[in-house]
């Protein structure tokens with residue numbers, strides 16, 4: 269599991285740790301890890317041209333000390349000082365002592381750089397790059413150099429993942445001690461490139477509940493439902509899918525495709541696209557409706573492709589089993605009906621649907637995804653899965669970390685992929701997972717399946733994502749088998 273902590277939490281932990289260490293030791297740990305990572309990226313340090321972009325704080329200090337280490341190994345290191353009067357004094361002395369130089373002309377040194385270290389701002393920055401840093405940052409990005417962000421890409425908001433002005437896009441980010449939310453949440457995450465964590469001994473000082481958690485294979489493996497010896501289809505759970513319409517039968521087929529691969533013992537389809545469903549999936553149980561007459565289910569999915577035929581939404585919300593509401597089902601959603609429910613509710617909007625639920629513009633949701641998912645979860649008293657390039661899952665009470673899905677891929681932005689996800693998630697709910705786990709496990713498997721399906725970078729259809737789900741499941745399960753062997 270990758271975990272991220274807010275700036276305030278990181279600073280408190282750092283203070284605790286620093287009190288136990290000699291002065292400056294923590295920064296040296298950070299700088300040593302940073303210099304080693306840069307050496308790895310450069311391949312050959314001797315003779316490499318390294319440019320440091322230095323702001324007014326300790327982030328610049330880290331970059332200067334790392335630059336000094338690279339200079340001692342024979343790199344030509346130049347520092348661009350963006351706040352010359354407030355440059356970290358110890359770091360600057362170390363750099364010049366090791367033979368590094370202060371650049372007279374930032375654009376000249378950037379033009380021939382092999383590697384740029386972005387030490388403009390770290391966790392102390394906010395509000396995007398300041399005007400004087402913008403042309404320098406653009407020149408760095410426009411050069412042929414590898415851009416390495418120190419702790420965070422400068423210009424992004426560490427706590428929210430927002431990008432409020434211009435920011436410097438990195439090829440890699442070397443983070444110290446802990447991930448910050450912005451390294452896991454878009455749009456900031458997209459500026460970070462490949463993120464690597466340097467251990468500076470912070471972990472024992474961090475709280476047990478992080479702000480953000482991103483599952484990895486091993487975590488997902490532990491959450492997957494597993495059929496036990498005496499499982500019959502009802503024990504494994506029946507998922508009801510109320511989706512599709514005469515106008516959009518495809519959504520029903522795709523939702524059922526997802527549901528059949530999510531671990532439920534049976535899939536009961538209810539609606540007007542039964543013929544299309546049965547033609548593709550003879551194993552589905554098909555009923556014309558209404559949902560209450562369709563027979564017992566352990567969880568409902570309602571919404572994909574309903575068009576204007578949304579009558580089933582209220583009826584399904586009145587049931588006493590877990591309910592997932594997606595797509596067209598979100599339009600007529602009544603917050604008080606959701607809040608009244610005793611069984612879990614999971615809402616799965618994309619940014620546009622989330623914006624409509626919140627009464628704001630789509631751009632506002634996309635810019636502030638973390639705040640939006642939390643606000644929705646608290647307003648509806650429901651678990652909310654906000655779809656996007658990093659899908660977020662928030663539980664209603666706010667005590668659990670928001671889960672960020674690290675498995676997204678741009679190829680998932682294809683018609684119908686949400687229908688597959690809804691079916692898959694509903695199936696996991698029926699198989700007994702809670703809404704928070706079902707949402708995050710489904711988002712993970714769905715992203716992994718899309719990666720499998722587009723393995724060679726080819727465009728994929730949503731149906732292929734459904735077909736690739738068993739492969740993704742197997743992949744994740746292999747992680748559990750590896751762990752069992754290790755521990756067994």
Ligand SMILES: NC(=O)C1=CN([C@@H]2O[C@H](COP(=O)(O)OP(=O)(O)OC[C@H]3O[C@@H](n4cnc5c(N)ncnc54)[C@H](OP(=O)(O)O)[C@@H]3O)[C@@H](O)[C@H]2O)[C@@H](O)CC1
Nearest residue numbers: 294295298325326327389390391392393394396397398419
């Ligand atoms: N604590 C530790 O022991 C360790 C800390 N570590 C390192 O320290 C980093 C945090 O350092 P920090 O607190 O000095 O803040 P930092 O990010 O350098 O910003 C400094 C100043 O920049 C300014 N500023 C603000 N916004 C701005 C903007 N948009 N554009 C330009 N400038 C802007 C603002 O000053 P202002 O100009 O507003 O007075 C702000 O105070 C952390 O990320 C990690 O790298 C590691 O070494 C591990 C050990």
Ligand SMILES: [K+]
Nearest residue numbers: 386389418420
């Ligand atoms: K930085």
